[in-house]
Amino acid sequence: MIERRGPRVCVVGSRALPGTAALPFLTFILNLNEPTLLLRARRSGPSNNQFEFACHVMARTLDIPVELFVPDAGGRSSTFFRDIKMVSKADVVICVFPGEQPMEGGTAHVVEKAQDDRVPVYAYTYDPDTGHWGRLGEWDPDNAWGERVPAG
Numbered sequence: 610m611i612e613r614r615g616p617r618v619c620v621v622g623s624r625a626l627p628g629t630a631a632l633p634f635l636t637f638i639l640n641l642n643e644p645t646l647l648l649r650a651r652r653s654g655p656s657n658n659q660f661e662f663a664c665h666v667m668a669r670t671l672d673i674p675v676e677l678f679v680p681d682a683g684g685r686s687s688t689f690f691r692d693i694k695m696v697s698k699a700d701v702v703i704c705v706f707p708g709e710q711p712m713e714g715g716t717a718h719v720v721e722k723a724q725d726d727r728v729p730v731y732a733y734t735y736d737p738d739t740g741h742w743g744r745l746g747e748w749d750p751d752n753a754w755g756e757r758v759p760a761g
Contacts, residue, residue, distance in 0.1 A: 614643070614645070615641060615642050615643030615644045615645060616641055616642075616644050616645075616700040616701065617644070617645045617647055617676075617698055617699050617700045617701075618638065618641070618644050618645070618646055618647065618699065618700065618701055618702075618703060619647040619648075619695055619696060619698075619699035619701070619702040619703070619719070619723075619728075620634060620646060620647070620648065620661070620664050620702075620703045620704075620705075621648075621649060621661065621702070621703075621704050621705075621715070621716045621719045622658065622660035622661055622664075622704065622705040622706070622716060622735075623658075623660070623705065623706045623707055623714070623716050624657075624658050624659075624714075625707045626658070626659060626660035626705060626706075626707055626735055627659055627660070627737060628659040628660060628662065628663035629663070629737070629740060630659075630660045630663075630705055630735040630737075630742075631660050631663035631664045631667060632663075632740060633733075633735075633740070633741060633742045633759055634664055634667075634703065634705075634759075635667055636759070637703075637757075637758065637759050638667075638668065638671075638673060639671070640757070641757070644673060644674075645673070645674045645675070645676055646664065646665070646668045646673055646674070646675045646676070647675075647676050647678065647695050647698055647699055648661055648664065648665055648675060648676070648677055648678065648695075649661060649677075649678055649688075649691065649692070649695065649715075650677035650678060650679045660705060665677075676698070678691050678692075678694060678695040679691065688715060689715075689718060692715060692718055692719050692722055693722050695719070696719060696722040696723050696726055696728055697726060697728075699723070699728050700728070700729075701728065701729045701730070701731070701753075701754045701758070702719060702720070702723040702728055702729070702730040702731070703730075703731055703733070703758065704716050704719060704720055704730065704731070704732045704733070705732075705733045705734070705735050705742065706732065706733070706734055706735070706745065707734065707735060707737075708734040708735065708736055708743070720732060720748075723748070724748050727750070729747070729748065729749035729750075729751075729753055729754045730747065730748050730749070731744070731746075731747045731749070731754065731758045731759075732744075732745040732746050732747065733745055733759065733761055741761075742759055742761050743761045744759075744760065744761030745761075
């Protein structure tokens, strides 16, 4: 018998984002049927990234399962392997960046790995003045998520 499950949504954001940048994500995640949230974590606990931590808290508050991906010991390279494992489990990747910052660092690495693994990825910028996301771009060759993700 095939076990049905809801979508696994990997969400990552720049460390420069405030926790309030997670609010537009709330509407998206609430409209999915039994989602599981995939998030980065540190060996010492949940991410110290305010955006990712806020996503974690919102999901837990709403009884949405969260799967945390913790890097093994071993320095910076272990975080990249953690990201690869997290993306491999995802059905879609949502990335958020501050509007004034280039797409770089670990969050950009997640975007690259999603494309390598053919996992749909949607990137957004966050405007702290309006509290809204703007669609930066996407890679979803089969348009599997085009109607479901935030329009931006």
